[in-house]
Amino acid sequence: MSIRRIWLLVWKEFTQLRRDRSMIPLILVLPVIQLVMFGYVIGTDVKDLRTAILDQDGSPASHRVVEGFTSSGYFVTVATPSDEAGVRKALDGNVAQVAVIVPEGFADKVRRGQATRISVIVDGSDAKTASVAQGYAGSIVAALNAKLYPFPNARPGATTPAGVDARVRVLFNPTMRAVNTMVPALLAFILMMSTQNLMSQSIVKERERGTLEQLFVTPIGRAEYLIGKLLPYVGVAVIQVLVVFTVGTLWFKVPFSGSVAVLGLGLALFMITALGQGMLVSLMSRTRYQAQQAGTFLMVPSMMLSGFVFPLSSMPAVLIPLTYLIPLRYILVIVRSNFVKGSGFVALWPQFLAMIVFSVAIFGLGLTRFQKRLND
Numbered sequence: 001m002s003i004r005r006i007w008l009l010v011w012k013e014f015t016q017l018r019r020d021r022s023m024i025p026l027i028l029v030l031p032v033i034q035l036v037m038f039g040y041v042i043g044t045d046v047k048d049l050r051t052a053i054l055d056q057d058g059s060p061a062s063h064r065v066v067e068g069f070t071s072s073g074y075f076v077t078v079a080t081p082s083d084e085a086g087v088r089k090a091l092d093g094n095v096a097q098v099a100v101i102v103p104e105g106f107a108d109k110v111r112r113g114q115a116t117r118i119s120v121i122v123d124g125s126d127a128k129t130a131s132v133a134q135g136y137a138g139s140i141v142a143a144l145n146a147k148l149y150p151f152p153n154a155r156p157g158a159t160t161p162a163g164v165d166a167r168v169r170v171l172f173n174p175t176m177r178a179v180n181t182m183v184p185a186l187l188a189f190i191l192m193m194s195t196q197n198l199m200s201q202s203i204v205k206e207r208e209r210g211t212l213e214q215l216f217v218t219p220i221g222r223a224e225y226l227i228g229k230l231l232p233y234v235g236v237a238v239i240q241v242l243v244v245f246t247v248g249t250l251w252f253k254v255p256f257s258g259s260v261a262v263l264g265l266g267l268a269l270f271m272i273t274a275l276g277q278g279m280l281v282s283l284m285s286r287t288r289y290q291a292q293q294a295g296t297f298l299m300v301p302s303m304m305l306s307g308f309v310f311p312l313s314s315m316p317a318v319l320i321p322l323t324y325l326i327p328l329r330y331i332l333v334i335v336r337s338n339f340v341k342g343s344g345f346v347a348l349w350p351q352f353l354a355m356i357v358f359s360v361a362i363f364g365l366g367l368t369r370f371q372k373r374l375n376d
């Protein structure tokens with residue numbers, strides 16, 4: 001064994017890395033991005049849960065209940081519906097994640113020292129957020145009891161302890177099984193990961209082997225090449241979605257309450273976006289290893305900033321604007337809401353609009369740049 005030969009090989013590898021300018025940012029920047037994402041997102045509590053408040057009593061006592069929730073830092077009022085139908089609409093349309101209902105006559109019962117109750121309704125389409133919101137609500141009501149009932153057993157002849165009873169009800173996913181919300185999310189994530197990676201690797205592989213030039217000396221046109229290149233990956237994506245859907249509903253017993261048309265259209269728009277991302281990655285890469293690293297570079301922000309792994313409510317305010325640039329954020333709302341809630345186009349139109357914009361912009365840019373590369 002020669003130390004000199006080993007050193008020459010090490011020197012050669014570092015020389016190649018130094019000459020490959022596209023690899024240096026990936027090697028240096030990707031670890032920093034991973035550290036920042038995991039450090040901020042994992043280390044932060046869930047806050048600013050979107051809350052609908054229905055105060056049917058309108059008394060100072062009921063205002064104290066509302067203030068107890070909104071001043072805690074965990075709940076932020078986004079809607080004040082006038083009835084329970086409005087509460088259901090806010091939860092159905094993803095406007096609110098939590099609803100607090102203070103019933104009529106609340107103040108009278110508190111004044112008489114009688115037990116009373118409030119209703120806390122949690123959207124169970126995101127099991128992690130629902131579980132956290134349930135715990136927060138219990139803590140806040142316990143603190144309210146100490147303020148509203150300073151002497152809970154001072155009532156003469158009391159047979160039951162006085163206090164506020166928070167009846168927490170979880171809509172859409174009452175058992176709060178995490179798999180009920182994870183399987184729909186995996187439909188989108190697996191679709192993105194496989195379609196983007198396969199598309200980028202395929203194009204780069206042909207560039208490495210020199211088969212691209214050989215194809216163009218045949219009668220095959222550039223448009224025919226593009227269509228022939230895209231269709232197989234569309235077929236692979238459809239098969240993967242069907243497999244995940246079948247295994248999720250039959251093996252994991254995840255209930256499907258939605259519409260195949262809504263789910264299919266959302267995933268189709270997302271697949272077009274993923275294909276566009278794959279083409280863009282292939283244009284930035286000269287080798288398959290570079291394409292793999294570039295794909296990872298895009299995958300980490302998508303995982304961390306979309307709500308796939310961690311709730312968006314747990315993210316610091318400085319990162320929230322970045323989440324609106326992640327296509328996975330919108331398709332996750334579509335698949336989870338359609339799967340668990342049965343939400344349709346009317347409730348999900350903002351997410352569908354965003355997916356249309358992303359699919360046209362990203363796929364259009366990738367297609368334009370790819371055609372330009374072919375023409376060159």
